[in-house]
Amino acid sequence: MTTYAEKKAQLEARLAGAHGAASVSVRKDTSNRFRDRADDGRRRIDLSHFNGVLRVDAAAGIVEAEGMTTYEALADATLACGxxxxxxxxxxxxxxxxxxxxxxxxxxxxxxxxxxDTITSVDVLTGTGQILTCTPDNEHRDLFHGLANSYGTLGYALKLSARTVPARRCVELRHERHQDPAAYFARIGRLCAEGGIDFLDGVVFSRDEMYVTLGRFVDDAREVSDYGFERIYYRSIRERQTDALTTRDFLWRWDSDWFWCSKNVGAQHPLVRRLLGRRRLNSITYQKIMRWNARHGVTRLWNRLRGVHAESVIQDVDIPIGRAAEFLAFLHAEVGILPIWICPIRAPDAAQRATLYPLAQGSPSINFGFWDVVTTRQPRPAGCVNRAIERKVTALGGVKSLYSDSYFAEDEFWSIYDRDAYAALKRKYDPEGALGDLYAKCVGRVRADASSGTSAPAPSSTRTSSG
Ligand SMILES: Cc1cc2nc3c(=O)[nH]c(=O)nc-3n(C[C@H](O)[C@H](O)[C@H](O)COP(=O)(O)OP(=O)(O)OC[C@H]3O[C@@H](n4cnc5c(N)ncnc54)[C@H](O)[C@@H]3O)c2cc1C
Known part of the structure; x- marks a missing residue:
């Protein structure tokens, strides 16, 4: 087994031979990025072997792991230590x-x-080819706070320390139904303030059918549900008021059906589930299918034959809780995608706030996740619905994740994501621009066909260039 120190030394030697980290982006086996991008021709450095869990210190509440470690591996290693x-x-x-x-x-x-917010230290490979240890209070704290939402354009995290919490064997759930959006978000706000629970999220199924799910760690449960094969978690929310899962199954409750997006590949049909089998019912399989579809244009062709124009709307946006009901009304009226995933987020501490992800301060935000294709008979400008969402999010004081399509004008983008702070970070940690620019990476269109009507990117090979 190569240790982290050895991998780091090998990488430093390779980079020194290559005269710094010029034009670097990273190779990975999987990706959860959802933007259509052609290969930009940059030299890829393979960092996929930085994927080991290094240390679990349950007593100190810390796990140390390499940057490409999947959360599946991380969860397994930490759960083994309670x-x-x-x-x-x-x-x-x-x-x-x-x-x-x-x-x-x-x-x-x-x-x-x-x-x-759970990271306490990170080793970053910067655009100059240096590997710097960054913490909230050392000389590289600007980079520590700048990494969130930087999408690899300030450097690649090679090793991180993350906070852990004690886990118990099971998670007990209670699904509460609500009919009125104002009362629904008020209830979520109260639950955030009261504490006494370990997990809190929700699903909106229709204008008058929304659920909040409260989760608590428990030592044991009389019976635990299994949503990894024949049964489907999101459906259970409407069918039962209480539930219990093992902690591991709880962590991956959304993965087996990619929330509900497995419907797009027919995987919610009982026969297809049996054919796929437990092992293949997961987000990695669905990503592969969606990428294949994007590459071969099957959905595009089907839409043309049906005479419909399609726009992929795959978004997660964070809205201050006081404006959440207004945003939900907008989604119902202007977008129409259902279900919608709801997840409250603690307001960031002023001193620890991520430089490039300006989440509202003072009160919690609500994450709205909605992922589907919107179709019309009439042609519309590319990105019309996504654009309307961006404007609404900004108007309500919210902030949008950048893992999928964005349509911001450049000045508008930088007025949200702090141009000056980003420019200062780039000057210091990537002065030659080897790692690319955030706006170009997250908004710039490499493919002319911005609204392809598919909901997955078209990678150039099955191995993902996660540049
Ligand atoms: C359909 C969908 C659903 C999602 N649902 C959730 C969800 O439920 N919960 C959630 O938390 N997130 C969700 N996301 C967002 C997801 O967390 C982000 O897209 C995240 O960046 C994916 O991480 P990854 O390891 O797959 O990175 P990739 O997709 O491979 O890369 C994402 C970006 O991060 C950069 N990057 C990758 N590794 C590093 C590194 N070590 N250091 C620095 N930069 C790096 C890459 O260059 C790239 O720009 C979802 C995304 C999609 C598409």
Whole structure:
């Protein structure tokens, strides 16, 4: 087994031979990025072997792992020691470094914030080819606070320390039904303030059918449900008021059906489920199918034959809780995608706020996740619905994740994501621009066909260039 120190030394030697980290981007086996991008021709450095869990210190509440470690591996290693990362994003293939660079979230975020809020130290490979240890209070604290939402454009996280919390064997759930959006968000706000629970998220199924799910660690449960094969978690929310899962199954409750997006590949049909089998019912399989579809244009062709125009709307946006009901009304009226995932997020501490992800301060935000294709008979400008969402999010004081399509004008983008602070970070840590620019990476269109009507990117090979 190569240790982290050895991998780091090998990387430093390779980079020195290559005269710095010029034109670097990273190779990974999986990706949860959802933007259509052609290969930009940059030289890829393979960092996929930085994928080991290094140390679990349950007593100190810390796990140390390499940047490309998947949360599945991280959760398994920590659960074996009776502990779990404070925030575990819902998809097994999301990596620790990717979740910091791309803003990871889960039902524990009302307590612990976003994934980057749980990080205590990170080693970053910068654009100059140096590997710097960054903490909230050392000389590289600007980079520490700048990494969230930087999408690899300030450097790649090679090793991170993340906070963990004690885990118990099971998680007990209670699903509460609500009919009125104002009362629904008021209830979520009260639950965030009261504490006494470990997890809190929700689902909106229709204008008058929304659920909040309260989760608590428990030592044991009389009976535990299994949503990894024949049964489907999101459906259970409407069917039962209480439930219990093992802690591991709880962490991956959304992964088996990619929330509900497995419907797009027919995987919610009982026969298809049996054919796929437990092992293949997961977000990694669905990503592969969606990427294949994007590459071969099957959905595009089907839409043309049906005479419909399609726009992919795959978004996660964070709205201050006081404006959440207004945003939900907008989604119902102007977008029409259902279900919608709801997840409250603790307000960031002023001193620890992520430089490039300006989440509202003072009160919790609500993450709205909605992922589907919107179709019309009439042609519309590319990105019309996504654009309307961006404007609404900004008007309500919210902030949008950048893992999928964005349509911001450049000045508008930088008025949200702090141009001056980003420019200062780039001057210091990537002066030659080897790692690319955030706006170009997250908004710039490499493919002319911005609204392809598919909901997955078209990688150039099955191995993902996660540039
Ligand atoms: C359909 C869908 C659902 C999602 N649902 C959730 C969810 O439920 N919960 C959640 O938390 N998030 C969710 N996300 C967002 C996800 O957390 C981010 O997209 C995250 O960046 C993915 O991490 P990854 O490891 O797969 O990174 P990738 O997708 O491989 O890369 C994402 C970006 O991060 C950069 N990057 C990757 N690794 C590193 C590193 N080590 N250091 C610095 N930069 C790096 C890459 O260059 C790239 O720009 C979802 C995304 C999609 C598409």
């Amino acid at each position: 502990t779990v990362p404070a925030v575990v994003p819902q998809l097994k293939s999301i990596t620790l470094g990717g979740a910091v660079a791309g803003v990871g979230i889960e039902a524990s975020s009302f307590l612990h914030g976003l994934v980057h």
